[in-house]
Amino acid sequence: MTPYELRQLAARGEFTSPTAGYCEGYVQANLVALPEQYAQDFEAFCRKNPKPCPLLEVVGPGTALTSRLAEGADLRNTLPRYRVWRDGKIQQETQDVTAFYQEDLVFFLLGCSFSFESALVQAGISLRHVEEQRNVSMYNTNIELEAVGVFTGSMVVSMRPIRYDRVIDACLITAHYPEVHGAPVHIGYPHLIGIADLQSPDYGDSVSIHADEIPVFWPCGVTPQNVLVQAKLPFAITHAPGHMFVGDMKNADFYQEIR
Amino acid sequence: MTPYELRQLAARGEFTSPTAGYCEGYVQANLVALPEQYAQDFEAFCRKNPKPCPLLEVVGPGTALTSRLAEGADLRNTLPRYRVWRDGKIQQETQDVTAFYQEDLVFFLLGCSFSFESALVQAGISLRHVEEQRNVSMYNTNIELEAVGVFTGSMVVSMRPIRYDRVIDACLITAHYPEVHGAPVHIGYPHLIGIADLQSPDYGDSVSIHADEIPVFWPCGVTPQNVLVQAKLPFAITHAPGHMFVGDMKNADFYQEIR
Structure with missing residues (x-):
């Protein structure tokens, strides 16, 4: 299964499992989506703490479509499972967050081990x-x-x-x-x-x-999810643990020289 | 003091101390000198065990003058102190091994931490x-x-x-x-x-x-000195511990990308 195929199945509600072991060799990422008013601080927080919160891509506000990790993947339905948060608590888990989408949402994709x-x-x-x-x-x-x-x-x-x-x-x-x-x-x-x-x-x-x-x-x-709980934001969306975004970039693309 | 000045003082018998703390930033090296009949095996041994025995330069047989770590330094007298070994035992320590030189000697300079x-x-x-x-x-x-x-x-x-x-x-x-x-x-x-x-x-x-x-x-x-003791060669020369060869290359010249 290619990452594109997995994302399409997830978008149709036909792939709902954890992503570990699928699409070997392709990058997987954590998702955190927040209203724009918190986005600047969260991005600064990630950049100050790059080891636990390595920022791979920021999407939005005004769009939910990726461009770096994959071309045009809709972050509202291409992950197999999401968590919707209210006031720092998990309100529900769902396979599609299109119904919760707000124009002011900013999506953060963070690296995964x-x-x-x-x-x-x-x-x-x-x-x-x-x-x-x-x-x-x-x-x-x-x-x-x-x-x-x-x-x-x-x-x-x-x-x-x-x-x-x-x-x-x-x-x-x-x-x-x-x-x-x-x-x-x-x-x-x-x-x-x-x-x-x-x-x-x-x-x-x-x-x-x-x-x-x-x-x-x-x-x-x-x-970052642990930090989110403590921040008690009125609204946020994340992936459900283990149910990651699978991108089109290869893990090998992230190989860097060690400083 | 430059490495050249230190080596000249050592050659005249006017520098006899350990080299730690001298010529900050310049490479220092361990010395092992062996008759040619053992040299090929010792070089192969170093290449198979590069972590403890990192080979920086091989000099001779037929010459005792360096070319990589320094241009034309005489390894028979530019170290402040030597050990002369017979049958795996230290026969004497001396500041100059010119008197012990044999045409068939091969000098190995090994990296130092x-x-x-x-x-x-x-x-x-x-x-x-x-x-x-x-x-x-x-x-x-x-x-x-x-x-x-x-x-x-x-x-x-x-x-x-x-x-x-x-x-x-x-x-x-x-x-x-x-x-x-x-x-x-x-x-x-x-x-x-x-x-x-x-x-x-x-x-x-x-x-x-x-x-x-x-x-x-x-x-x-x-x-390598420990290995030399066990090998019980009839004849060998090493530096005395702490009394290293000081070269003209900078430590920074040895910086490499990590594989």
Whole structure:
């Protein structure tokens, strides 16, 4: 299935599942849509916190059609599942947000770690959550974000156990993809970033960690949704977790030289 | 003092100290000199183990004059102090090895971590052994080297305690300098690479490690000397630890893109 085909199926309500494992090699993105009055601050917030909130494309106001990640994809119905937020709470989940569209909405597409995960697997670094068919483990941390307006909070991280002799490789490989979270933010000592128990993640599932593995922590795309809850905006739309926007750009297009 | 001036003083026997802290910004190198019959295997060994044994220049047989790291420096007297080895043991230390020169000697200059240390300091990452005016802590490990002929053994690593929120930076900064050992070989868990007690280094001095710091381990230039001891060659010359060859190339000349 091509990304275009997946988006067309989603638009017709015929694709409603999580997107992980579909359209291998193509970029997937987190969605946050806000009324224009909050958009400038949210964009500034993303630019000040590029590791957890890497901005791939901004769409609108006045349009819901992408141009960078895909040509002319309608962000109101080409994702398989959305969340509609009121006053910082999830009001409903739905497959189409066309009925909620307002001319003043600005859509933010943020990078997702699926892109660097395929680079890790290609380098022979296995991913425990994939092996165990679970969601990746995610945790709240004490790593403060740079606040802009109502947008503030601390970073959410995803954790992957990596065999001790591949940790440096995992760090360097992912550092080549800063637009999809990039290098780890921490290696090895969860208590130093405010995580008490690796077996009790705040989001996602717990996974096994072997004796020869080290927990490696990456900035996580759940961060912006977590910030959104705290900001208690009257209205917002996001993707439902795991139900990402699938674009026409390849993950490899995001490969960059490491500064 | 320029590198040329330091080398001239050393050649006249007027500079005999360790070279750390001299000629800031210029490359320093480890020296190993062997009879030609062992040179091919040793060069192959270095090329198979480039992290601990990064080959910067090979000089001879038939000459002792450098061309890459400096133009025409005589490796028989421009280092401040040498070790002369017989049957894998140190026979003597001396300031000039001209009397021991044989036409069949091949001189190997190997990268030294001084080069990436200045890059770390420039990024605001402090070095405990410098702060405490001690030698860096070095350890034998269980990381096996690729053997070639008589040259075999395990990697020696140097350890620097890095504050937990700069570990990734330290990894990425040093990865830009593969010819001077490059990225760390391990982060965080000494027992996984066969180190029982960080406070009992096998070479150099112990340093303080603070509660918010993580021990980071880099491949170390002591590795080739350690291998040389085990190879028990009838004759060899090396620099005395800390008394390096100082070249005319800048550390910055060794900056590379990370693959």
